[in-house]
Amino acid sequence: MTYRFESVDTVREGLESVDYLADDSIAGIAYLADRLGKPVLVEGPAGTGKTQLAKSVAEMSGARLIRLQCYEGIDESKALYEWNYKKQLLRIQVETADSGGEWTDIQDDIFSDEFLLTRPLLEAITADDPVVLLIDEVDRVELETEALLLEILSDYQVSIPELGTIEAKQIPLVFLTSNNTRELSEALKRRCLFLHLDYPTIEREKEIVLTKVPDISEQLADQVSRIVRSVRQLELKKHPSISETLDWARTLVLLGIENIDEDDAVNTVHILLKYRSDIEKAIKDFTANSGAHFEPAAGG
């Protein structure tokens, strides 16, 4: 079989060309996923670019993105396939009206491809063109529903009792994302490559800001990433994500601020943080007297 990517570096460059800055681990794992034909489980706090990674990989490799958004209570009729029962009913009625049809004929007939509604998972493996399958927020489904995914993740096939087993025509790249609200089952984890996406290092975040925010000066980007790093060290309900950092940087550019001082930070911090208590805490921290620093969480 042919591989999509030549080397780790081609992945990195490819992702960069679609404005996704990958570090070593991200590029390496995307490359391995292709080589080993294994799904990637991406885990990490909200807003660190998990979903974006799948989208960017699809974009760079020119593949179609098929997305399955998970939620509590999702079942196989939403994820895998469903029989188009309305059409089946119609068919039965037509047959009985003709009153000629043998029961076995009808049965064979109504359980055929024509009456099958494909859902994202089935669609991904039956596709002829290259696809990237994104199974988003897989931690939201119940433990029992996870089992639905196992067959497709390990063998790239779907078994439909009435039709038999449908095998993939080509192995899609599969990304699963999880916010880690619950521990996923070992069976699922075993089948996947594991990638933890954390908040970026200060250098990478600065690069991201520079790439994604037009007209931002290097100095401002540097300040933004430094302030965000400090804010992330506070104990907050929700730490600022990359997308919030970008929103904030855009705001500062729009406001024409070149040098962030205390007042600017206080006035715009609500873009960075979404909880009132978090905002208050950050403001308190920005304006605190020297010496009475908030104790940073890491080291000291």
Next chain:
Amino acid sequence: MTASVDDTTAPDEPSQASDPLFDLLEGFVHELRNAGLPVSLSENIDAAKAVRHIPIEDRNAFKYALAATLVKHQAHWKTFETLFDVYFSLRGSEYIIDPDAQDPFEDMDFDPEAAQQQQGEGGQGSGDGMSPEEMAELLYQALMRGDDTLMRAIARQAVKRYAGMEPGRPVGGTYYLYRTLRNLDLDGVLERLMEQARQQADQQGQTLTPFKERLEQDEFETRIDKLRKEVEAEIRRRLVADRGAEAMAKTLRKPLPEDVDFMHASREEMTMLRRAIYPLTRKLAVRLARKRRHKRKGPLDFRNTVRHSLSYGGVPAEPKFRHPRPAKPEIFVVADISGSVAAFARFTLHLVYAISSQFSRVRSFVFIDGLDEVTSFFEKADDITEAIHRVNTEADVVWVDGHSDYGHAFEIFWDRFGKEVGPKTTVIILGDARNNYHASQSWIIKEIQHKARKLFWLNPEPKAYWNTGDSIVGEYANHCDGVFEVRNLRQLERFVDNLV
């Protein structure tokens, strides 16, 4: 366990059996398992496959390839990284993986350029001749400029100079680390850096606002932290050279995050535990809610009914119903915060805080020999530190002498809040049941169990100590729906799992 390691690569890669890389990988997986990481057979095979696609010279890519296939929990990453560094750092020449990073002792000497500050000391360009003052100055300069190369060189030199490492001496790395860092006086350096930053701002005619100062300090602290990690890594490299990777891996074996005892958790471990609590409480929320879901049927689900009528040729013979929305569970948490469980209590309060963010109806109580409700502290507080501070200072939990008296605490609970325990309530009691030989009043527990939906007791003591001395957990256990030993995250998780 050991047997499966041997099986792994042999049948799969017969031709590669002699490949040193595979032997190495096998040994590494063995070490991971020894450290408690759950590496399955199929993951091992994946790793073996993965490394064939990765250019061996690229150490970073190699590391991430192994991590992606072998480590499936973020919490295990640190253990993996340490082991990786030890295992793949210093090997005999036949095992060299990264030609750039061969022998850390080779470039022991200072880079002459980086050491520009060191004037005329010269000789072989080695840092050996420097006085401690010069060394401190160099360190200060390196941190000021954020010069990574120089910092690495200083870390090496500092270990060489201050750690006083002796071959074969059976002490752990932390001892050497402590000795090195004490001599470097990093706190003093930080102060000096901050002073310098202030002066610089003055010279430019502006004062350093607290905000700017805060940012500067964060920057310097990050750099100092980096230096500390360099020192740590350097010590590790030297220890590996001295004792060999296998022996070293053994001494580095620390409990995994989920096995850390709450009672003896270090500050760093505590931070980590706190982060781990949140997913767990969410899970708890789901478990408690699910229990109620399947009891009663809701209104007719038309779509589903028609769908199933197909089996009966279009006759809706089997009506389907929607499930009712699960009702919100109500939780009472009653926690002992006396001295004997102080470390556990700190953790408990974090747990209570986390629980109250997940459930809308949580009431929390703390006790020593008196008992007080602290729900409002947790609800109003912006953050956990503040809440804990208020609990410790404002809650009225001391009745006579501030030694645990479970009996009296339960009496107060029953008098004041007993009426509010109802069939929806789950009561969770946290404590070691060391009652200082007071009256147990276990009839209250019996009454509570009678009225409440469930009553659980979580005990932070090892099971072997239960019912010894003044512990009367057995007496209370008679009336509980379950008593669990909860000393680490793994046990807490098991408790949550078994709730169904």
